Amino acid sequence: xxxxxxxxxxxxxxxxxxxxxxxxxxxxxxxxxxxxxxxxxxxxxxxxxxxxxxxxxxxxxxxxxxxxxxxxxxxxxxxxxxxxxxxxxxxxxxxxxxxxxxxxxxxxxxxxxxxxxxxxxxxxxxxxxxxxxxxxxxxxxxxxxxxxxxxxxxxxxxxxxxxxxxxxxxxxxxxxxxxxxxxxxxxxxxxxxxxxxxxxxxxxxxxxxxxxxxxxxxxxxxxxxxxxxxxxxxxxxxxxxxxxxxxxxxxxxxxxxxxxxxxxxxxxxxxxxxxxxxxxxx
Amino acid sequence: xxxxxxxxxxxxxxxxxxxxxxxxxxxxxxxxxxxxxxxxxxxxxxxxxxxxxxxxxxxxxxxxxxxxxxxxxxxxxxxxxxxxxxxxxxxxxxxxxxxxxxxxxxxxxxxxxxxxxxxxxxxxxxxxxxxxxxxxxxxxxxxxxxxxxxxxxxxxxxxxxxxxxxxxxxxxxxxxxxxxxxxxxxxxxxxxxxxxxxxxxxxxxxxxxxxxxxxxxxxxxxxxxxxxxxxxxxxxxxxxxxxxxxxxxxxxxxxxxxxxxxxxxxxxxxxxxxxxxxxxxxxxxxxxxxxxxxxxxxxxxxxxxx
Numbered sequence: 001x002x003x004x005x006x007x008x009x010x011x012x013x014x015x016x017x018x019x020x021x022x023x024x025x026x027x028x029x030x031x032x033x034x035x036x037x038x039x040x041x042x043x044x045x046x047x048x049x050x051x052x053x054x055x056x057x058x059x060x061x062x063x064x065x066x067x068x069x070x071x072x073x074x075x076x077x078x079x080x081x082x083x084x085x086x087x088x089x090x091x092x093x094x095x096x097x098x099x100x101x102x103x104x105x106x107x108x109x110x111x112x113x114x115x116x117x118x119x120x121x122x123x124x125x126x127x128x129x130x131x132x133x134x135x136x137x138x139x140x141x142x143x144x145x146x147x148x149x150x151x152x153x154x155x156x157x158x159x160x161x162x163x164x165x166x167x168x169x170x171x172x173x174x175x176x177x178x179x180x181x182x183x184x185x186x187x188x189x190x191x192x193x194x195x196x197x198x199x200x201x202x203x204x205x206x207x208x209x210x211x212x213x214x215x216x217x218x219x220x221x222x223x224x225x226x227x228x229x230x231x232x233x234x235x236x237x238x239x240x241x242x243x244x245x246x247x248x249x250x251x252x253x254x255x256x257x258x259x260x261x262x263x264x265x266x267x268x269x270x271x272x273x274x275x276x277x278x279x280x281x282x
Numbered sequence: 283x284x285x286x287x288x289x290x291x292x293x294x295x296x297x298x299x300x301x302x303x304x305x306x307x308x309x310x311x312x313x314x315x316x317x318x319x320x321x322x323x324x325x326x327x328x329x330x331x332x333x334x335x336x337x338x339x340x341x342x343x344x345x346x347x348x349x350x351x352x353x354x355x356x357x358x359x360x361x362x363x364x365x366x367x368x369x370x371x372x373x374x375x376x377x378x379x380x381x382x383x384x385x386x387x388x389x390x391x392x393x394x395x396x397x398x399x400x401x402x403x404x405x406x407x408x409x410x411x412x413x414x415x416x417x418x419x420x421x422x423x424x425x426x427x428x429x430x431x432x433x434x435x436x437x438x439x440x441x442x443x444x445x446x447x448x449x450x451x452x453x454x455x456x457x458x459x460x461x462x463x464x465x466x467x468x469x470x471x472x473x474x475x476x477x478x479x480x481x482x483x484x485x486x487x488x489x490x491x492x493x494x495x496x497x498x499x500x501x502x503x504x505x506x507x508x509x510x511x512x513x514x515x516x517x518x519x520x521x522x523x524x525x526x527x528x529x530x531x532x533x534x535x536x537x538x539x540x541x542x543x544x545x546x547x548x549x550x551x552x553x554x555x556x557x558x559x560x561x562x563x564x565x566x567x568x569x570x571x572x573x574x575x576x577x578x579x580x581x582x583x584x585x586x587x588x
Binding site for chain 1: 301307313317319380383394396400401405406409410417418425426462522526527545559562
């Protein structure tokens with residue numbers, strides 16, 4: 001079946017490249033626009049970069065803005081997304097493993113409720129969550145954003161699918177014969193085998209929390225606790241009356257997507273996206 | 283003897299272990315799903331009323347379905363729903379259509395620059411809705427827009443992205459841009475998982491790539507298409523950050539432009555958390571009904587194909 005010359009199919013290739021162009025053009029525009037100093041943004045063509053040192057000046061202004069507030073927001077985003085995703089993975093892995101590898105009373109009820117939870121719009125929960133956390137005195141703290149993000153029915157579901165597909169029962173039987181405790185087996189057999197799936201759950205959850213807007217927007221009032229999304233949003237809102245801030249918003253937006261793109265590109269070969277699609281077949 | 287008996291005990295049940303493993307998730311689920319849902323329902327049946335004459339004390343009283351009545355007769359909410367549907371009519375089919383086309387094209391043998399295109403189209407998924415709105419918002423903003431600038435240079439009238447009709451396309455475009463890639467990857471992975479023999483047989487029968495896509499791949503993709511469509515529909519019902527962000531750049535977007543913005547307005551600006559809770563419960567009900575209906579279709583198809 002080997003053919004000497006493989007001719008590339010032209011039409012699908014071109015259409016895919018158009019899709020790629022549509023997807024990256026706004027990012028390229030962002031790169032160009034961030035090279036514009038405050039005076040240049042409204043006067044020069046933003047589809048072409050400026051080379052007057054505008055970018056460095058913008059970064060410097062952003063740096064100095066509100067005593068480095070931008071970096072506080074970046075750090076907060078990392079805390080919310082990193083901490084939240086890590087806790088999600090631990091909690092979902094244990095629960096998914098238990099669902100996949102044991103039969104116990106109440107299991108169907110738990111699984112059914114969790115699956116129904118996937119259907120409940122998370123955002124609709126935000127207002128009652130706000131009121132409840134407010135009566136617990138937690139509103140405005142890091143916990144008010146992390147805790148509601150940690151419980152993710154979808155992550156638990158993915159962990160369950162992955163655990164039942166990848167951990168053979170014989171391995172657990174062998175472990176039991178050797179006298180290992182149930183938690184010991186979760187730790188030394190279950191988790192290592194589930195690792196590729198857990199990386200996927202972590203990444204999905206990291207990006208989900210990093211991109212979340214409504215929850216922190218509702219929970220937080222203090223500038224110092226804002227993640228990047230809410231911080232840049234507040235900056236954009238002020239820009240309506242102070243157009244000079246627009247340059248900061250643009251530069252901030254660019255700097256804020258660099259780390260997530262880097263993470264994305266770096267970790268892309270560890271993604272098990274067939275896991276997401278695998279959930280469809282169930 | 284002892285090993286046999288312990289083994290039998292283990293096989294009968296691992297005791298408390300699975301409960302302990304599931305406990306953190308279950309507790310958090312109760313605390314952040316069930317209790318808020320219950321609280322929202324409780325709130326939706328209550329209201330703040332002044333008791334007594336003059337400067338009476340404001341207390342929470344049970345009002346039955348009164349809030350629900352206000353919620354469904356709220357004309358601002360009705361308009362918000364209509365706007366959301368107009369947005370959804372553009373966003374959902376275009377997202378699904380593009381995602382499906384790109385997934386099918388990636389699956390065509392001998393396509394060039396495959397991994398580059400796949401990665402590029404997936405990349406916007408990593409951009410938060412707010413940042414995507416900032417990005418696109420500036421390209422819509424007449425004073426900054428590169429598109430307007432090019433139009434002016436060419437002597438053609440500049441497009442108005444914030445017009446009465448165009449605003450729906452502008453907002454939908456932001457969501458489409460952010461979600462095509464994710465859906466494409468899900469569909470493409472589902473395609474990859476299909477047995478190659480099916481295509482081989484069709485090829486021997488002389489089917490073209492186009493016929494294979496239309497007659498074999500798309501029907502096989504039905505479950506994945508239904509799932510991704512449900513996610514898109516849920517996304518439509520929850521649309522918030524795109525219009526809310528673009529709002530600061532134009533007057534075409536009111537503070538109650540879509541249902542969630544209206545709920546936010548009711549709860550946090552008009553300070554009527556009771557009405558806001560009733561509206562939230564209604565929106566949640568619509569979402570659940572929609573998902574259940576879609577899942578029923580999904581089950582039906584799955585049973586028919588098996």
